[in-house]
Amino acid sequence: MNDMNALRAEVDHRYKIGELVEKRDDLAFLECGKVDIPDVLVYLRDHQGYVHLSFITCIDRLEEGQFELVYMLRNHEAKHDLGIKTYIDRENPVMESTHGHWAAVATYQRELREMFGIEFPGCPRVEESFALESWEGPPPMRRDFDTKKYSEETYFPRPGRETNDPADHMKKTQYPGRADL
Amino acid sequence: MKTKSVKTVLPNLDLPESDKGYFCDARPEAVEPVKGIWENFLNWARANSLWILGFGTGCGAIELRPLMTSRYDMYRFGIQPRPTPRQSGLFVIGGYASVKTLKRIVRSYEQMQGPKFVLGLGSCTVNGGMYWDSYNTINRLDQYIPVDVYIAGCMPRPEALLAGIKTLQKQIMAGEAEGANDYARNFDWYKANQKKIIKDWNMPDYNW
Amino acid sequence: MTLWGQIGAAALSIFIFTNFGFLLMGSMAQIRARVQGRIGQPVYQPYIDVIKNNARRTAIYHGVMFYLGSVFRLAGGLGTFLFIPVVLGSPLFANFSFSGDVFLVMYFIFFGQLGMALGAGQSGHPYSPIGVSRGLAQMTAFELPFSLAVIALALKHHSLSITTIVQAQQGGIANWTMVTNPLAVIAAVIAFLGMSMHNPFSVVIAPQEIPIGPPTEYQSSLLGMLQTNRAIFNAAKLVLYVNLFFGGASAADGIIYSLFDALLPMVPVWLGVISGVITMMVKSFLLYFVTVFVGVSFPRFRTEQSIRYFLLVPTLIGLAGLILARI
Numbered sequence: 001m002n003d004m005n006a007l008r009a010e011v012d013h014r015y016k017i018g019e020l021v022e023k024r025d026d027l028a029f030l031e032c033g034k035v036d037i038p039d040v041l042v043y044l045r046d047h048q049g050y051v052h053l054s055f056i057t058c059i060d061r062l063e064e065g066q067f068e069l070v071y072m073l074r075n076h077e078a079k080h081d082l083g084i085k086t087y088i089d090r091e092n093p094v095m096e097s098t099h100g101h102w103a104a105v106a107t108y109q110r111e112l113r114e115m116f117g118i119e120f121p122g123c124p125r126v127e128e129s130f131a132l133e134s135w136e137g138p139p140p141m142r143r144d145f146d147t148k149k150y151s152e153e154t155y156f157p158r159p160g161r162e163t164n165d166p167a168d169h170m171k172k173t174q175y176p177g178r179a180d181l
Numbered sequence: 182m183k184t185k186s187v188k189t190v191l192p193n194l195d196l197p198e199s200d201k202g203y204f205c206d207a208r209p210e211a212v213e214p215v216k217g218i219w220e221n222f223l224n225w226a227r228a229n230s231l232w233i234l235g236f237g238t239g240c241g242a243i244e245l246r247p248l249m250t251s252r253y254d255m256y257r258f259g260i261q262p263r264p265t266p267r268q269s270g271l272f273v274i275g276g277y278a279s280v281k282t283l284k285r286i287v288r289s290y291e292q293m294q295g296p297k298f299v300l301g302l303g304s305c306t307v308n309g310g311m312y313w314d315s316y317n318t319i320n321r322l323d324q325y326i327p328v329d330v331y332i333a334g335c336m337p338r339p340e341a342l343l344a345g346i347k348t349l350q351k352q353i354m355a356g357e358a359e360g361a362n363d364y365a366r367n368f369d370w371y372k373a374n375q376k377k378i379i380k381d382w383n384m385p386d387y388n389w
Numbered sequence: 390m391t392l393w394g395q396i397g398a399a400a401l402s403i404f405i406f407t408n409f410g411f412l413l414m415g416s417m418a419q420i421r422a423r424v425q426g427r428i429g430q431p432v433y434q435p436y437i438d439v440i441k442n443n444a445r446r447t448a449i450y451h452g453v454m455f456y457l458g459s460v461f462r463l464a465g466g467l468g469t470f471l472f473i474p475v476v477l478g479s480p481l482f483a484n485f486s487f488s489g490d491v492f493l494v495m496y497f498i499f500f501g502q503l504g505m506a507l508g509a510g511q512s513g514h515p516y517s518p519i520g521v522s523r524g525l526a527q528m529t530a531f532e533l534p535f536s537l538a539v540i541a542l543a544l545k546h547h548s549l550s551i552t553t554i555v556q557a558q559q560g561g562i563a564n565w566t567m568v569t570n571p572l573a574v575i576a577a578v579i580a581f582l583g584m585s586m587h588n589p590f591s592v593v594i595a596p597q598e599i600p601i602g603p604p605t606e607y608q609s610s611l612l613g614m615l616q617t618n619r620a621i622f623n624a625a626k627l628v629l630y631v632n633l634f635f636g637g638a639s640a641a642d643g644i645i646y647s648l649f650d651a652l653l654p655m656v657p658v659w660l661g662v663i664s665g666v667i668t669m670m671v672k673s674f675l676l677y678f679v680t681v682f683v684g685v686s687f688p689r690f691r692t693e694q695s696i697r698y699f700l701l702v703p704t705l706i707g708l709a710g711l712i713l714a715r716i
Contacts, residue, residue, distance in 0.1 A: 132317060133281045134381035140316040148314035154378055155320040158308035205449075212446040223444040230434070230441040251426035256418075259434055264601050265516075267449075267608040270441070294608045295447045361446070389449050 241275030458508010465501020
């Protein structure tokens with residue numbers, strides 16, 4: 001679509017950023033250093049038309065020992081989505097709070113703190129629980145949290161429950177004797 | 182009025198001292214049904230005047246709404262929704278119950294006046310359903326409040342809900358639906374289960 | 390009649406008209422259901438509900454006023470009923486009517502709601518005061534056209550006694566207030582829509598919503614008491630309206646009599662009384678049917694809308710009725 005490479009050059013001119021990955025005509029991702037995130041967001045919002053923050057999400061890169069944070073921005077005039085990615089340390093997950101840029105950020109950061117244990121110092125109400133009340137275990141969306149084990153230990157599983165793989169179950173019950181499936 | 186022994190008074194330990202005066206500290210007591218024709222008559226009235234607590238606890242609550250429409254028309258069985266737990270006698274748990282919701286479920290259930298009945302709607306209340314390994318969803322509802330009828334399915338159709346209510350009516354008329362007394366007799370067991378998963382117990386032990 | 394005879398007669402008429410009120414509620418729920426294309430609850434469903442509520446094994450009390458709230462409410466319903474003569478010319482169904490009783494009855498219509506306000510206040514539930522404030526606001530608003538209609542009647546008949554007003558309406562439909570002063574009757578019937586709290590004025594009890602109105606905290610036998618009162622109060626309001634505006638019911642001029650006109654000298658007195666009671670019930674049913682008819686046809690007003698409506702349209706009609714009475 002529009003000149004995303006020019007935009008990348010514009011941003012790169014000011015901040016150190018990684019390669020541009022264009023997924024679709026209307027969706028692209030930029031990688032960016034952790035410390036530059038607030039500045040890059042403000043620059044994109046104020047000068048490039050990415051005025052809308054769609055969401056902030058986190059991906060647990062357990063193997064690399066990192067959390068990947070994605071800030072998804074939307075340019076309504078150009079009808080273009082831009083994701084700003086950054087990596088933070090998994091052992092000491094602290095990220096600078098950007099609640100001053102968009103009011104909604106505080107809520108996303110509250111959720112990220114609850115689900116992944118990422119700290120956002122200075123964010124309003126970040127200590128309050130978001131979806132989980134009185135959660136005492138480790139952050140449940142981390143990949144090293146065994147949710148099945150936790151559920152079995154906590155919630156009195158009813159004995160006798162059987163779990164079937166849908167594909168195998170369908171083969172057995174609906175199409176018995178079909179070797180080609 | 183200190184006629185009761187100390188043992189029957191609930192401590193309400195988790196309430197702040199200033200709030201304790203607002204809440205009752207008496208334990209629930211089982212009320213024995215009177216036997217005979219009179220109780221059968223009352224049970225008939227109870228079975229034919231089930232008032233549902235209008236508290237949609239999960240996705241299954243959407244199945245309650247069609248019951249009011251002319252297609253299913255639950256009013257012909259004497260069933261009607263009621264907005265307050267004080268006046269309702271039937272609690273339909275619609276599907277999955279997260280820990281956060283369970284806290285409200287327990288509170289609402291305890292505010293209902295006995296005899297009260299619970300209907301577990303959907304597989305999630307039976308064994309967790311598709312949320313059986315979730316970190317935040319209970320697996321078995323009957324560990325926390327007594328359940329009279331379960332309806333399996335994900336989601337059961339309104340017809341299934343009506344069939345479940347008819348089953349419950351038969352149970353009530355047979356005098357088998359004594360969930361409230363069951364709750365009062367096994368109060369400590371239920372309360373221990375509830376407190377095991379509701380960590381911030383900032384409410385009275387029994388809500389009346 | 391002796392005092393005990395009077396009390397017994399009053400108990401009989403209360404019994405008959407309580408059951409009448411229950412059956413009226415049940416049958417009207419049926420009619421509403423049929424309008425909505427449903428089968429609807431059985432006619433005897435109000436009885437089952439009352440039995441169920443009274444048979445609850447546990448109950449909670451928030452204090453003396455909370456308990457007295459439903460007692461006051463019931464007293465308001467009974468008081469309204471007890472001072473209205475049901476059948477003219479029959480001592481059995483005259484209740485405790487006396488000259489000037491229309492004032493007392495108007496007070497008793499208000500009394501139950503005030504008692505309820507006290508009880509609901511002690512329950513401490515935040516939704517109860519919402520219902521009470523809505524109820525009292527609407528009640529104050531519909532009292533105005535109703536009072537204007539009653540004053541028009543009092544001006545016309547120079548009396549505040551229901552018995553005198555009914556007496557003046559005997560002798561055919563041409564003497565009914567409905568014909569002699571139609572404007573006052575229109576104002577009063579619109580006020581009756583608000584009094585019976587069906588749509589479009591049902592926001593007070595707001596059935597099946599979060600604030601169910603004043604009785605949010607009431608349960609078990611206290612709720613059963615309120616339901617019983619609803620039946621009595623319905624019957625009492627209907628009897629009052631039929632008496633004031635629709636000719637009332639007379640032991641000597643009932644429906645059965647008109648069927649057997651030639652036999653009039655031969656029929657015994659008790660048949661006249663029964664005929665009067667049946668006349669009253671038929672007229673009440675038709676009057677109540679008006680509120681149900683309006684109720685299923687119109688959506689609900691908000692409180693401020695209904696107050697504005699009551700203070701404007703029926704009040705002006707009532708004032709016109711007042712002028713009509715003076716002409």
